[in-house]
Amino acid sequence: MRATPKSGLGLRSAPAGSFDLLIGGKLQSAEQGATFAAHDPYLEEDWGQIAKASPADVDRAVASARSAFEDGRWSGMLAAERARIMLRLADLIERDAESLTTQQIFENGKLISEMRPGTLGLAGDCRFFAGLAETHGGATVQSARPGFTTFTLKEPIGVVGAITPWNTPLGLLGWKLFPALAAGNTIVVKPSEVTPTSTLMLAALCEEAGIPGGVVNVVTGGRETGAALVEHPDVSKIAFTGSTATGQQIASRAALRSARVTLEMGGKSPQVIFADADLDQAVNGVMAGIFAATGQSCMAGSRVLVEEPVFDRFCEILAARGSAMIAGDPLDPASQLGPLASRAQLDKVLAYFEIARAEGLDCVTGGHRLDRQGYFVAPTVYRDVPQGSRIAREEIFGPVVVVMHFNGEDEAVRIANDSRYGLAAGIWTEDLRRAHRLVHRIRAGTVWVNNYRIIGHTLPFGGYGASGIGREMGRDALEAYSETKSVWIDLGNRIEFRTGHGEEQGAV
Structure with a gap:
């Protein structure tokens, strides 16, 4: 039942056969x-x-x-x-x-x-x-x-x-x-x-x-x-x-x-990016959180909250880097984007693109299937997405990110916690005191600061709410x-109890 690795792209083939219980x-x-x-x-x-x-x-x-x-x-x-x-x-x-x-x-x-x-x-x-x-x-x-x-x-x-x-x-x-x-x-x-x-x-x-x-x-x-x-x-x-x-x-x-x-x-995890964050690192972290695994991850950072002063610049960099990703054979180490796992998952993601169009959302890159072999969709970024939008609230399980803006910690926390989910969250800031404050205020089972989607067997993983x-x-x-x-091991106590007539009885 072992598969033979096929590293040469021209020799690519799965191990045909039957598999029993x-x-x-x-x-x-x-x-x-x-x-x-x-x-x-x-x-x-x-x-x-x-x-x-x-x-x-x-x-x-x-x-x-x-x-x-x-x-x-x-x-x-x-x-x-x-x-x-x-x-x-x-x-x-x-x-x-x-x-x-x-x-x-x-x-x-x-x-x-x-x-x-x-x-x-x-x-x-x-x-x-x-x-x-x-x-x-x-x-x-x-x-x-x-x-x-x-x-x-x-x-x-x-x-x-x-x-x-x-x-x-x-x-x-x-x-x-x-x-x-x-x-x-x-x-x-x-x-x-x-x-x-x-x-x-x-x-x-x-x-x-x-x-x-x-x-x-x-x-x-x-x-x-x-x-x-x-x-x-x-x-x-x-x-x-x-x-x-x-x-x-x-x-x-x-x-x-x-x-x-x-x-x-499931999850609809927020990544909160403050104006003082290392923007280059934050963009890379968002990409790792939503475009890695083609977005098919329960902990995907699919809601990105960006502080107003850097909002436009962040969206510009994220869209440029997302559109430049290399889609290809998942066995090729050079590939940066793989296909969705099944036709059913492809249809689900494409349906959300239609929902976004019907809602009139601003798609700055992606929003379509790639014209090539395999169940590929383009890395997709929507900006200025209302909190009530379906793609801002529902788990898509694809390389689709919504970007929303905020002003100040209180608004960031309010938006981050405005979800029935609570699996994970990311905080991007150079202010250590702010990071500690938000770690306590955001309701999620795992919170990363200045990184995302890192896990290990020494720490528990799971979520709040749904x-x-x-x-x-x-x-x-x-x-x-x-x-x-x-x-309980009795070391020699005498057991006493009273009958219904109040008579004391001996040990039993």
Whole structure:
């Protein structure tokens, strides 16, 4: 199931073939024999057939994961041994980093300049949680009652259902897989139907590393497959990354059976640029925040707020640099802009261009599909956009930025917080005191100062409001995959109680 890297542009081809479900450590076809196509958004061609899991297939996968959890083949393993296996997995990810990278590119068209370091970073994420596996535990607590020893235990939740997106398929899977494994859980993964094959490759490496069969299972398919996983009574937790609408549906269904959830959802993140900022750096940061990954990032800095004195100059520089970006083969390191990941995503972004035209917005560059092979749209900048505009309030998930002006800190904060989302924010200023003030006033799960879209496994990631529930990465993530048990040990107290007649009884 490994892809052969194709670095020569003339030799570019995806690894054709069929891809089955992974259940109980074995590759299996879907029970009903249904399949769907893998598609290259750059070549606009199908290149493989993927098994489409039915609810019956999901049931088999969950049963496999439940059996693996209950018999203790992973949860009952010494934490040091789990850590050793995860360290081996990290080594295998590094060994196969090139094939894992290119496989994702064939699936979603993301640039190799971004996907390669992201895949190598996946190995680092795995090592981080391997280290936490050995140190994760409860604490001895001073008892509130005399004559007791009290402490807490950390235990795995059970079967985790992970539903992952197409924009960063392995990176965002790792955010769920590694803490789940470190805490001793088993897992059933439902990757996006756009990017399922790279997930199967990583799951194969899990087994090669020594993770027992049934601990990691993969079911591929669409909405029906995901719904069956969310609603399954033996799935104890759902970990989801994707749109806010889908995440809210998952939360409501999971609540009906008291299943735990971690939801990392959408964003419409602001970047606030003050007149004293290094304008050249700020423009580069905005481009990294919205044009990198072709804007297909939950943390994309898609709302740019610029202080009035530098507003016109900022728009001029951003439009010039955006229009000069090189669109090309995502396997070519010289490419600066890749295609959108699918025809459906292309249609969505083009529809927003029509909305902007209907609203009479000022498009200073872009606003159209590029006349070339692949699902490319031009980097797009709208200026003087009203706060109530749909493209200023809705997540587009494309290389589309709206620029608004402000005067003073209070107005900047008001506009920045005028959103149902709260995933991320950027602040650009040379005034350190101002930066600290705004860090506290802007409601977002991650705030960068004089940079943007930098993440790492040591810090948690997640959002306020409609951007999600819970946090991924950092030590916080391990808590999200653990139950806390409180223990009271009596050191010899006499238990006394009174009957309904007021008679005192002895110890029982």
